[in-house]
Amino acid sequence: MIDFIFVFVLGLFIGSFLNCVSCRVFLEEDFVIKNSYCPNCKHRLSALELIPVFSFLLLGGRCSHCKNKISWQYPLVEIATGLVFVAIYWSLGFNLLGTFTSYQVWSLIYYWTIFSFLIIAFIYDARHYIIPDRITFFGTIISLGWIAFSFYSNILSMENILPIIYSGVFASLFFFCLWFFSRGKAMGFGDVKLVFLLGLILGFPNIIVALFFAFTLGAFIGILLIAKGEKKMKSQVPFGPYLIAGTLFALIYGSDIVNWYWSFSLK
Numbered sequence: 001m002i003d004f005i006f007v008f009v010l011g012l013f014i015g016s017f018l019n020c021v022s023c024r025v026f027l028e029e030d031f032v033i034k035n036s037y038c039p040n041c042k043h044r045l046s047a048l049e050l051i052p053v054f055s056f057l058l059l060g061g062r063c064s065h066c067k068n069k070i071s072w073q074y075p076l077v078e079i080a081t082g083l084v085f086v087a088i089y090w091s092l093g094f095n096l097l098g099t100f101t102s103y104q105v106w107s108l109i110y111y112w113t114i115f116s117f118l119i120i121a122f123i124y125d126a127r128h129y130i131i132p133d134r135i136t137f138f139g140t141i142i143s144l145g146w147i148a149f150s151f152y153s154n155i156l157s158m159e160n161i162l163p164i165i166y167s168g169v170f171a172s173l174f175f176f177c178l179w180f181f182s183r184g185k186a187m188g189f190g191d192v193k194l195v196f197l198l199g200l201i202l203g204f205p206n207i208i209v210a211l212f213f214a215f216t217l218g219a220f221i222g223i224l225l226i227a228k229g230e231k232k233m234k235s236q237v238p239f240g241p242y243l244i245a246g247t248l249f250a251l252i253y254g255s256d257i258v259n260w261y262w263s264f265s266l267k
């Protein structure tokens, strides 16, 4: 249990860092860690103000200097990152008493890293309706590196690698068609690039689970928003967050769902 708490707290701090990065990508600043500051008055945050969630509660959601309201995005992203980190740790079968190979430790680091990239893409797409190319590009490089490392470690054979590459290519082609035939109205081109990365992360058939989840959740929330009168039928809605939520879902439950599905169709 103590390890879960430790992983959650680690996720809170990473989430705080991802908040900073997602703001700076937009401002075209460097990725280099500089002192964090209030986006309104540029007041530098003290060590106490850098503690995730806790500082937000302590300051009552306001900057200690200019009293400007701090966005709810900050504590929400921190908590969400904490939960994502715990979910990955748990789904890879880690626990404090178990033993694990160095490959398992590397896979934990890989999934934490790649989901940190996806969380930035999530925040960014939700706020600005665009997925930064650098995020997709570096995420793709890391995932290809991971596949190569798995091959080198004798975990994946050539027959395992091809379906992973195909799931990226076919998911991307499918989204390219959606983008092309709707003239960019149903799907942005950022999504075409993003799903290639998601295919590399999940492989086949988990990518299908992720896309199915994303379209179902997207339709459900879309109907809710239209019913509440917040969006119209033709409103632009960023799809990246749904795809990323679907990827997390497929990573954790994908194999269970695929087994469940096959158990039905074989009867």
Ligand SMILES: [Zn+2]
Residues within 6 Å of the ligand: 038, 039, 040, 041, 042, 043, 063, 064, 065, 066, 067, 068
């Ligand atoms: Zn301020």
